Amino acid sequence: MTGFGVEVRDLTARYGTTTALDAVSFTLRPGVITGLLGRNGSGKTTALSILAAFRRRTSGTVLVDGEDPWENERVLAGTCLVRESGDVANDQKLKETLEFLGDRRPLFSRELADTLMDRFELDPLSRPDRLSRGKRSAFGVVVGLASRTPLTLLDEVHLGMDAPSRYAFYDALLADWVEHPRTIVLSSHLIGEIERLLEDVVVLDRGTVLTMSDAETLRSGGITVTGPAEAVEAFVAGRDVVARQRLGRTAQATLVGTRADDASRARQTGLELGPVALQDLFVHLTDRPAGATTEESR
Ligand SMILES: Nc1ncnc2c1ncn2[C@@H]1O[C@H](COP(=O)(O)OP(=O)(O)OP(=O)(O)O)[C@@H](O)[C@H]1O
Structure with a gap:
C-alpha cells in the first residue's frame, strides 16, 4: 500500500460571499508526506474538508485515488481527516472510540494506538470533553496515525500540543510512515518543526496556490550565508535577504535566489553556505505590504 494520490483541479469553494478557494489546482503524490502551508484563512481547512468530503465544493474537480470522494464509500473508508479539535466523539471514552475505529477501519493498528496512548499519557477511560486542549489534540494524533488510512489529513493537529508531545508526534509519524508508507498531509502555518518531515509542499495564499513543489527544489531557491558579520553583509549586498540573525x-543571512558564483565567492571570503529554512521562504512568499487589504494585494 502506497496511499491514495489526489488530483485537485480548478477547485472553488465559497461560504456565502467569501471565496475560501479560488480555482485551486494541486496534486498530492501517493505515499508522500506533503505540507499544506498557508497563513491564517488561506483555505487549508476548507481544502482538506473537501478532500475528506466533510464539505461540498462549489465547483472544480477533486479526485482521490481516481474518484470523486463525495459520498464515495470506498474512498472515504481510506481517508482520515483529523482537525485541531480532534474530531472525535466527545461523549465516548477514548477506549470506546479506539474500539469503534478498530472495527471500522481495516488497517487500524490497535498496537500503535496503545503505544501512542502511553506516549502521550492519555487515559483510555477518559473522554475528550474532559481533556485539556493539548491532550485532545494528542488523541487526534493517535486516531490519525493508528488509522493508517491510505490518505491521512492532519489539519494543524499539533498546534495545541506541548513541545515534548509534538516531537513525539513527529517521530512517531515518521517511524510509522517508513514502515507503512501512505499519503499524509500536514497542514500548518508553523513550519520550522515539521519541515524535516515534508517531501512535497503546497503553499496556499488567500485561496490560491502560491507554490507547489518538492521541498528540496523549494529550498534550493535560496541559501544561508554564515560567517563574520562584515563579510556576510558584503556578500549579500544588493540581494534579496529574507532573514538575518546575529550572534x-x-x-x-538568508537569501532568496542563487548565483552561479556563490560557492566560489563564499570559499574566497571564508563564508559558509547552507540550506534555507522553509519557514523563512514561507514568510517571504506570503508576506504582504503592511495595511494591504486582501483585494488590493491580489
Ligand atoms: N464556516 C465558514 N463560514 C464562512 N466563512 C468561512 C467558514 N470557514 C472558513 N471561512 C472563511 O474561508 C476562508 C478560508 O478559511 P480556512 O479555515 O479554510 O483557512 P485556514 O487556512 O484553514 O485558516 P487557519 O490557519 O486560520 O485555520 C477564510 O476567509 C475564512 O474566514
Whole structure:
C-alpha cells in the first residue's frame, strides 16, 4: 500500500460571499508526506474538508485515488481527516472510540494506538470533553496515525500540543510512515518543526496556490550565508535577504535566489553556505505590504 494520490483541479469553494478557494489546482503524490502551508484563512481547512468530503465544493474537480470522494464509500473508508479539535466523539471514552475505529477501519493498528496512548499519557477511560486542549489534540494524533488510512489529513493537529508531545508526534509519524508508507498531509502555518518531515509542499495564499513543489527544489531557491558579520553583509549586498540573525560577531543571512558564483565567492571570503529554512521562504512568499487589504494585494 502506497496511499491514495489526489488530483485537485480548478477547485472553488465559497461560504456565502467569501471565496475560501479560488480555482485551486494541486496534486498530492501517493505515499508522500506533503505540507499544506498557508497563513491564517488561506483555505487549508476548507481544502482538506473537501478532500475528506466533510464539505461540498462549489465547483472544480477533486479526485482521490481516481474518484470523486463525495459520498464515495470506498474512498472515504481510506481517508482520515483529523482537525485541531480532534474530531472525535466527545461523549465516548477514548477506549470506546479506539474500539469503534478498530472495527471500522481495516488497517487500524490497535498496537500503535496503545503505544501512542502511553506516549502521550492519555487515559483510555477518559473522554475528550474532559481533556485539556493539548491532550485532545494528542488523541487526534493517535486516531490519525493508528488509522493508517491510505490518505491521512492532519489539519494543524499539533498546534495545541506541548513541545515534548509534538516531537513525539513527529517521530512517531515518521517511524510509522517508513514502515507503512501512505499519503499524509500536514497542514500548518508553523513550519520550522515539521519541515524535516515534508517531501512535497503546497503553499496556499488567500485561496490560491502560491507554490507547489518538492521541498528540496523549494529550498534550493535560496541559501544561508554564515560567517563574520562584515563579510556576510558584503556578500549579500544588493540581494534579496529574507532573514538575518546575529550572534556576537557571527552573522547569518538568508537569501532568496542563487548565483552561479556563490560557492566560489563564499570559499574566497571564508563564508559558509547552507540550506534555507522553509519557514523563512514561507514568510517571504506570503508576506504582504503592511495595511494591504486582501483585494488590493491580489
Ligand atoms: N464556516 C465558514 N463560514 C464562512 N466563512 C468561512 C467558514 N470557514 C472558513 N471561512 C472563511 O474561508 C476562508 C478560508 O478559511 P480556512 O479555515 O479554510 O483557512 P485556514 O487556512 O484553514 O485558516 P487557519 O490557519 O486560520 O485555520 C477564510 O476567509 C475564512 O474566514
